[in-house]
Every structure is written in structure tokens, then in C-alpha cells.
Amino acid sequence: MKKVLRGLGRLALVLLVLCAAVLALLGLLRWRGLLLFAQEADPEQWEVFGVDVSSYQGVVDWPVLAEQGVDFAFLKATEGSALQDRQFSANWAGAFAAGIRAGAYHFLSYDSSGDAQADHFISVVPRTEGMLPPVVDIEFYGAYLTDPPERAAVRAILDPLLARLEEYYGVKPILYVTYRSYYRYLAGGDYGAYPIWCSSPVVFPLVPGWTFWQYSHTARLPGYYGSQDKIDLNVFRGGAAEFQRFGNPA
Structure with a gap:
């Protein structure tokens, strides 16, 4: 009987270790953005909702999105020092025409200088009344998924980019983060004033x-026709009046 109990104890320990390993793997995949869960959060308590889109959503029917309660939209504009989203200009004009407050985002590259990336974004995104602050999207791509750059190297690119965008648009840029990018590059640093x-x-x-x-x-919503049938959903942390005041240049 003692041998049986010891065997069961060892089996339980093995199963516990396997479960822990599986949970750790799932957590790692989710942290790196390689795994999405079917059941996602549903922030019903917020009242200001938005989407973010790129060329993957193709042609967007902005009045149709507006009819569904979309208050704002972040639109991919640029990436690095040379790439421009081919739908940006149409999305920028269409969102504002439909009464949706728009903002433009830039996908940060670790392979070109902050000044070169700022020049590129500024050349593409016009200063427009009512626009949301520019966004710098801090993620990982390619080989950087497994071998991310050091904090000092990223700051050497990010800091001049942020300074240039703030100077040109008159408002502090928004920083788009995953948990991994936030805690690797921003936490405990000098970025507390950035949304x-x-x-x-x-x-x-x-x-x-x-x-x-x-x-x-x-999410899937009527109103866009591209290679990607899903769309990202967002909320603003505040009410409608606060949202209208948010991000307006001094």
C-alpha cells in the first residue's frame, strides 16, 4: 500500500509540473502576441469606443462604422523611415468626414533613427483640427521577437522621435504598448507624462x-472589406466630455 501511495504521489507531482509548464507556455505565447483567446475582455462600463485599422481592413465604409457607435479610430500611417500604409490617406479623410475622431499611428522601427522616422511621419500625417495625438506603436517584429533590443538602444531612437512629434503636433504622443514592451522599455523610466x-x-x-x-x-463589424475580417476594438478611459478635451494642443 505504501508503494502505491508513493507512486500516486509521484504521479501527482509529475502532473502538477506538466500543468505548470503548459500554463507557462501559454502565458509566454500570449505575452509575445502569438496566441489569442476566444473569450476576450468586454469593458461594458466605458462609453467612448473606437477601432484601429490598417490596410489589412481594406476599404473602410466609415459612415457604417459611425452608425455602430464608433467614436474614434487609430489609423496606421507609417512604419520605420520609409513605409506608408496604402489606405491611410483614404482612411484619414473618410473618418473625419463621418464624424469619427481620428489619430494616426507609427510602427516603431529599431533599424532607423528617431529623426528619420519623425521626418517620415510628419511628411505623411497632416496637422488636422480635432485629431488625436500621434501614436508610437512599440512592439517586436522579425528577429526582435526572440532577441529584443536593449533598453538604451530603444531609448536612443524613441526619445528624439517623441520630441520631434510633440514639437510639430503640439501635444505629447500616445505610446501603444504590449505588456512586454511596456515593462521592458517604459516602466520606471521618464515616460509617465505620455498617454x-x-x-x-x-x-x-x-x-x-x-x-x-x-x-x-x-471583433467583426460591418463596414470594411479587406484581407482581414477581424478588427481591433478599444475604449477611452473617461467620459465623452473628457474625450473631447483630450489631446487638444495647448
């Missing part, structure tokens, strides 16, 4: 002081 747009599709954002929450990567 945070946090990607957290499963739980309430676990970064301090966030302003926008990207709570779903798997």
Missing part, C-alpha cells in the same frame, strides 16, 4: 495610468 494605449485582450490593463485600452483583436 498609454495598452493592448490587453484578456484582462483589465495591468499597466498604470493607461488612457486607451485595446480590449479585442477578434
Whole structure:
């Protein structure tokens, strides 16, 4: 009997270790953005909702999105020092025409200088009355998924980019982050004054002081016709009046 009990104990220990390993793997995949869960957060308590789109959503029917209660939209504009989203100009004009407050985002490259990336963004995104602050999207791509750059190297690119955008648009840019990018590059640094747009599709954002929450990567809405049938959903942390005041240049 003692041998049987010892055997059961060892089996339980093995199963416990396997479960822990599986949970750790799932957590790692989710942290790196390689795994999406079917059941995502649903922030019903917020009243200002938005989407973010790129060329993957193709042609967007902005009045149709407006009819569904979309208050704002972040539109991909640029990436690095040379790439421009081919739908940006149409999306920029269409969103404002439909009464949706728009903002433009830039996908940060670790392979070109902050000044070169600022020049590129400024050449593409016009200063427009009522626009949301520019966004710098801080994620990982390619080989940087497994071998991310050091904090000092990223700051050497990010800091001049932010300074240039703030000078040109008259307002502090928004920083789009995943948990991995936030805690690797921003936490404990000098970025507390910048609004945070946090990607957290499963739980309430676990970064301090966030302003926008990207709570779903798997939504489907009528009104866009591209290679991607899903669209990201977001909320603003505040009421409608506060949203109208947010991000207006001094």
C-alpha cells in the first residue's frame, strides 16, 4: 500500500509540473502576441469606443462604422523611415468626414533613427483640427521577437522621435504598448507624462495610468472589406466630455 501511495504521489507531482509548464507556455505565447483567446475582455462600463485599422481592413465604409457607435479610430500611417500604409490617406479623410475622431499611428522601427522616422511621419500625417495625438506603436517584429533590443538602444531612437512629434503636433504622443514592451522599455523610466494605449485582450490593463485600452483583436463589424475580417476594438478611459478635451494642443 505504501508503494502505491508513493507512486500516486509521484504521479501527482509529475502532473502538477506538466500543468505548470503548459500554463507557462501559454502565458509566454500570449505575452509575445502569438496566441489569442476566444473569450476576450468586454469593458461594458466605458462609453467612448473606437477601432484601429490598417490596410489589412481594406476599404473602410466609415459612415457604417459611425452608425455602430464608433467614436474614434487609430489609423496606421507609417512604419520605420520609409513605409506608408496604402489606405491611410483614404482612411484619414473618410473618418473625419463621418464624424469619427481620428489619430494616426507609427510602427516603431529599431533599424532607423528617431529623426528619420519623425521626418517620415510628419511628411505623411497632416496637422488636422480635432485629431488625436500621434501614436508610437512599440512592439517586436522579425528577429526582435526572440532577441529584443536593449533598453538604451530603444531609448536612443524613441526619445528624439517623441520630441520631434510633440514639437510639430503640439501635444505629447500616445505610446501603444504590449505588456512586454511596456515593462521592458517604459516602466520606471521618464515616460509617465505620455498617454498609454495598452493592448490587453484578456484582462483589465495591468499597466498604470493607461488612457486607451485595446480590449479585442477578434471583433467583426460591418463596414470594411479587406484581407482581414477581424478588427481591433478599444475604449477611452473617461467620459465623452473628457474625450473631447483630450489631446487638444495647448
